[in-house]
Amino acid sequence: MIRLGLCCIFNEEPIRFRRTTAAYLKRQAPAARLDRLAEIAAANAAALKASLVYCRDNGIGAFRINSQILPVKTHPEVGYSLSDLPGSARIIDAFKSCGRFGRRHDIRTSFHPDQFIVLSSPQKDLVDRSTADLAYQAEVAEWVNADVINIHAGGAYGDKTGALIRLEAVIETLPASIRTRLTLENDDRSYTPRDLLPLCERMGIPFVYDVHHHRCLPDGLTESAVTRRAMGTWNREPLFHLSSPAEGWAGPKPNRHHDFIDPADLPAAWLDLDLDLTVDVEAKAKETAIARLRQHLRAQG
DNA sequence: AGCGGTCAAGTTGAT
């Protein structure tokens, strides 16, 4: 049984997450700053609830939460603790209510920290800041019952082996709130499934198989072989990623995402599975793309 | 109300 997942935002449905910028906040007096951040945090908790309700009502089984759900949370100058915000208890309650709702209706939630989170960097400062950001997302994950914080392996720096050794060492030091949720995903520039699977298998880190990235950056392993090994890294329902190329596989930039999913891009190896599986749909048309793909899967029986 | 410029951050590969 495949559970389709929606990534972060909506296309047609009028559910929007709010954001702000450090530049704007720095111009505000401290009190006004915290009021503003509290307002956004509360609005985003409400938007998350609305997102989960939409998912329940539309047969969407998973929702990826934007890394900016609490904007500029770990910024060096305007970062903050939730407890600094007016009404923080109510905000936290609102997030916890999302967690209960997700549990009750079996809507899985996850995080995908952005590209600035690099655990394999040779710069200690960058690794520290990345870890702090992961800790913030883990805190929210705790409230909302998200079981996945998925990252890429980061830069190669001309020496993938060395970078992976650094990555492994950093992962060993992570607190349990991050470590128990951390997953690794292959990318379309540097790290293939062949690069990451051994580390995932050795460390017990679930491997998020992005088949689109794998097709952009092949490594000699077949999709069915990667699928099988990836399934083996999960101690819970596996989560994979799917997208289609914007202008076809022969187009100039196959790594760009299409608005929709071409059903032909669904790996046969996933359809054959007898196991439960979450597939995050990375398509620009968002819930509209999921509805279309869902219809196709149903028609298939 | 509409619209243009701006926004914390890293790394890579295309142009």
Add this chain to the structure above:
DNA sequence: ATCAACTTGACCGCT
């Protein structure tokens, strides 16, 4: 050297 791409345009501030 610059820029787009990456999970994703939103929002401020001016007219």
